Amino acid sequence: MHLHEFQSKKLLSQFGVPIPRGTPATSAENAHQAAEALGGKSWMVKAQAHTGGRGKAGGVLLAKSLDQVAQETQRLIGSRLITHQSGPQGLPVNTILIEEPTNIDRELYLSLLVDRSARRNLIMASSAGGMDIEEVAAKTPEKILTTHVGLAAGLQPWQCRKLAFGLGLAGSQIKELQKILDGLYRLFCTCDASLLEINPLVVRQDGTLIALDAKINLDENALYRHSELVALRDPSQEDAREMAAKEQDLNYISLDGTIGCMVNGAGLAMATMDLVQLHGGTPANFLDVGGTATAERVAIAFKLVLSDPKVKAVLVNIFGGIVRCDLIAEGIIQAVKEVGIKVPVVVRLEGTNATQGLKLLEASNLKLTTASTLQDAADKVVAATENPA
Ligand code: GDP
Ligand code: MN
Numbered sequence: 092m093h094l095h096e097f098q099s100k101k102l103l104s105q106f107g108v109p110i111p112r113g114t115p116a117t118s119a120e121n122a123h124q125a126a127e128a129l130g131g132k133s134w135m136v137k138a139q140a141h142t143g144g145r146g147k148a149g150g151v152l153l154a155k156s157l158d159q160v161a162q163e164t165q166r167l168i169g170s171r172l173i174t175h176q177s178g179p180q181g182l183p184v185n186t187i188l189i190e191e192p193t194n195i196d197r198e199l200y201l202s203l204l205v206d207r208s209a210r211r212n213l214i215m216a217s218s219a220g221g222m223d224i225e226e227v228a229a230k231t232p233e234k235i236l237t238t239h240v241g242l243a244a245g246l247q248p249w250q251c252r253k254l255a256f257g258l259g260l261a262g263s264q265i266k267e268l269q270k271i272l273d274g275l276y277r278l279f280c281t282c283d284a285s286l287l288e289i290n291p292l293v294v295r296q297d298g299t300l301i302a303l304d305a306k307i308n309l310d311e312n313a314l315y316r317h318s319e320l321v322a323l324r325d326p327s328q329e330d331a332r333e334m335a336a337k338e339q340d341l342n343y344i345s346l347d348g349t350i351g352c353m354v355n356g357a358g359l360a361m362a363t364m365d366l367v368q369l370h371g372g373t374p375a376n377f378l379d380v381g382g383t384a385t386a387e388r389v390a391i392a393f394k395l396v397l398s399d400p401k402v403k404a405v406l407v408n409i410f411g412g413i414v415r416c417d418l419i420a421e422g423i424i425q426a427v428k429e430v431g432i433k434v435p436v437v438v439r440l441e442g443t444n445a446t447q448g449l450k451l452l453e454a455s456n457l458k459l460t461t462a463s464t465l466q467d468a469a470d471k472v473v474a475a476t477e478n479p480a
Contacts, residue, residue, distance in 0.1 A: 092309045095139040097188045098323045099305035102282065103289075106274035109301045113190030115139065122164035123157050125189040135190040136163045140182040141328040143223070143290075143306065144174035150184070153192060160189060183327050193303055198291035199258055200224055201271075203279045205286075211239045212279065214246075214272065216254045220291035246276045260294075267300045282320060283313030332376070332395055341378060341392050348373025349403040349476050351396040351434075355380050355414050363408045366465055372473035375401040382413040389422020394430055404435045404475040406468055411442030420448035424455045435460065435475035439468035 094102075097115040104110050113135075114125035126134045138150035145151045150172045154160040164187045173181035198220030206213040216236045219227045227234055236257040238250045251269040260268055271292070279287050286308040293303045314321050326334055336343030342357070350372045354360045360377045367374055376399055380392050396405055409419050419440065439462040440448045452459055460475070462468035 092311055092314060092320075092324055093141045093328065094307040094309065094320075094323055095141070095186065095325060095328075096137065096305055097139055097186065099287075099307040100188075100302070102278055102307065103274070103302055103305055106278040106281075108271050108274040108278075109299075110305070111135070111190045111193055111301060111303065113188050115186050115188050116164060117186055118168065119161040119165040122187055122189050123161040126154070126157050126160040129189065129191050131191055133192050134160050135188075135192050136160055136167070137188040137190065138167045138172050138184045139186040139188055140172045140177070140184050141325070142172065142174050142177040142182055144176045145172060148172055148174040148177075150174070163187075164189075185325075185327060193293055193301060194296040195291075195293050195303075196296045196298070197259075197294040198303075199294065200227070200288075200290045201275070201292045202286065202288040202290070203275055203284070206239065209239055211242060212276075214238050214240065214250070214254065214276075216258055218258050220293075224288075224290065240276065246272060260300075262298075264294070264298065264300060271300060271302070282307070282317060283310045284308060285310045332399060336378065336392075336395055339388065339391055341380060341388070341395070343376060343378045343392075343395060345376050345399070346374045347401075348375045349401055350472055351375050351399060351402040351405040352377040353380060353392060353396050353405065353407045353409075354378070355382065355384065355409050355411075355419075359408065359410055363406065363465070363469075366469040367406065367473065370469040370473040372469070372476060375399055375403075380409075380414070380419070384414045384418060384422070386418050386421035386425055389419050390426040390429070393423055393426035397426070397430060397432065397434070402434060404437065404472050405432075406472040407436065407438040407440075408465060408468055409440050409442070409448075411440065411445060411448075413443075415444045416440040416442060416448030417444040417451060418448075420451040420455075423459075424451065424457065427455075427457050432458070435472070437462055437468050437472040437475065439463070439465060 100110045116122035116125045133155045136154050167184050171181035172184050200217040200220040202215045217234050219234045240246050251272045255265040255268045288306040289302045291303050293301050330345045352374050354363050360379050364374045378392050378396050437460045462471050
């Protein structure tokens with residue numbers, strides 16, 4: 092689960108990390124009032140959306156009058172912000188963060204993440220802040236500093252000093268960075284975050300440090316123990332189909348291709364997608380109906396896969412172990428009766444009650460193609476996207 096910048100910054104400040112004064116606003120009038128209350132002669136207007144690259148996309152700007160704050164807020168609210176990270180659809184903007192502007196001397200980068208291969212948390216820092224860290228890693232990897240935090244020992248002062256020196260900080264800035272890292276690390280652990288990124292961490296013209304942007308991703312599996320964080324969820328920023336699937340306890344992942352995949356089991360899902368790719372196709376999504384599928388749940392699942400406008404053909408690949416193939420067939424028939432099908436569907440059923448399942452599909456007179464093996468199924472579904480009927 093991702094948090095908005097204004098939500099992340101509130102957490103930062105609770106953990107003693109300095110942030111600019113600011114107020115979230117949901118209307119032009121609100122924004123005007125917020126800016127007036129902050130005082131000063133200019134204000135940052137920052138569109139809140141779960142994406143980076145907002146600055147380059149016109150979602151972060153400096154307003155030089157209260158009227159301009161209101162105008163820019165009016166322009167942004169209700170729009171979709173399209174950045175190089177957001178995908179072509181962009182993300183809806185419902186909230187604007189109004190902040191006092193910061194005088195920047197240098198922009199730094201700081202992040203904390205879980206390094207699964209090292210089985211420890213990792214702190215990354217760079218003197219090349221304000222840029223995509225992927226780009227820094229590709230072009231100037233020497234500018235990225237890293238340090239792993241021992242699980243038992245926790246973050247040590249020497250690690251903070253090492254990072255501070257590497258970032259070119261000196262004097263009281265070293266203590267400041269130590270305090271910031273300490274706060275960030277406690278926040279990271281306390282909230283069960285999987286990623287915490289400050290880009291940029293700014294050295295102000297007076298030499299002090301401040302977090303100008305903040306991104307926090309929380310570990311979904313640990314959310315059950317953070318009801319106060321669950322309340323920060325913004326469904327408007329999430330994939331509607333993934334949300335609907337989650338409500339049904341179905342595992343649905345949205346992808347970029349054209350073939351919808353309904354399977355059972357994560358392993359079979361991976362194998363199915365590999366085979367689709369091997370035959371020259373690309374998956375639009377995959378949905379794992381799991382082991383406890385009923386006809387109703389299969390119907391819901393199948394409708395979800397079909398509802399994706401990217402889907403040009405569907406591949407149903409079920410290996411019936413615990414799940415019964417006749418129930419899968421019933422679910423498909425039920426779904427098609429309700430919503431119809433406008434795209435070719437290839438079905439491969441194998442395992443428990445496969446013969447009954449196939450008989451049901453044949454008797455239903457639906458326009459489905461059956462396949463006997465996974466190879467055959469992948470072949471047929473890719474062909475169906477290439478030569479639509
Ligand atoms: P992002 O583009 O989504 O990562 O949004 P950021 O909050 O990081 O803002 C993008 C860029 O805008 C930053 O890297 C800064 O260069 C600039 N920026 C943001 N806030 C301020 C500010 O208060 N003062 C100045 N001078 N620049 C800012
Ligand atoms: Mn940023």
